[in-house]
Amino acid sequence: MNYSKNGLHLTENFEGLRLTAYPDPATHGDPWTIGYGHTGAEVHQGMTITQEQAEEFLMQDVQKAVQTVNSKVHTDLTQNEFDALVDFVFNCGAGNFAGSTLLRKINAGDMEGAALEFEKWTHADGKVMAGLIKRRHAEAVLFLNELA
Numbered sequence: 795m796n797y798s799k800n801g802l803h804l805t806e807n808f809e810g811l812r813l814t815a816y817p818d819p820a821t822h823g824d825p826w827t828i829g830y831g832h833t834g835a836e837v838h839q840g841m842t843i844t845q846e847q848a849e850e851f852l853m854q855d856v857q858k859a860v861q862t863v864n865s866k867v868h869t870d871l872t873q874n875e876f877d878a879l880v881d882f883v884f885n886c887g888a889g890n891f892a893g894s895t896l897l898r899k900i901n902a903g904d905m906e907g908a909a910l911e912f913e914k915w916t917h918a919d920g921k922v923m924a925g926l927i928k929r930r931h932a933e934a935v936l937f938l939n940e941l942a
Contacts, residue, residue, distance in 0.1 A: 797860050801877025804936065805856065805884055806830055808929045811848055815841040819925075820918030831855070831884070859883040866892055868901050875905070878912075878937035885929065886915055909934045 809831035815838060817823050825833040828841055829848030832855055843851075859880045863871075867879065879900075883891045891897055896911035912934040916926040 795860075795864060795871065795873070795876045797856055797880050798873055798877050800874075801880055801936075802852075802856065804877065804932060805881050806852070808881070808885070808925070808932070809852075811845070813843055813845065813848060815839055818918075820921060820923065856880065856884060858888070862888040862891060866897055869903055871900075872939055874936050874939045875900075878933040881929075881936075882912065882915070882933050885926075890915075905937075909937050912937065 809829075811830055812828060815826045815828040817839075818825055818827060826837045826839060826841070827833050828837050828843055828851070830852040832848070832851035862883045863876060863879045871879070879891075882896070894911065895914075896908050899905075899908035899911060912930040913927075915930055916922050918926060
């Protein structure tokens, strides 16, 4: 499957656009982030990019999340379920998704149980983050097809 414009809007909305690198909100340091939530070895304090570069990073990062969802999910998904999962993987990482109960429930066909798993991913650096509570709720709502 491919990520829809609806899904991309979700990611852009929660990540926000910042053209100057900023520290991780939970650690106040590494990893440094820029654009729409892009991290990597090339991102460092004081770095600036253009909006076009931010969009390029976003598309590269989203494509990695799309590949992860397509390779790890072994059951049919609706577009909304897929979009919610891509946003989740974009934010939480492929490794976390691969070992998650969320993925196990999806592959077992337990979509309602899977939707309840989103709310368990609201911590960063051991702290509950208000932004993650809102993001996981939005992902769960989308996953349950309530925002068709």
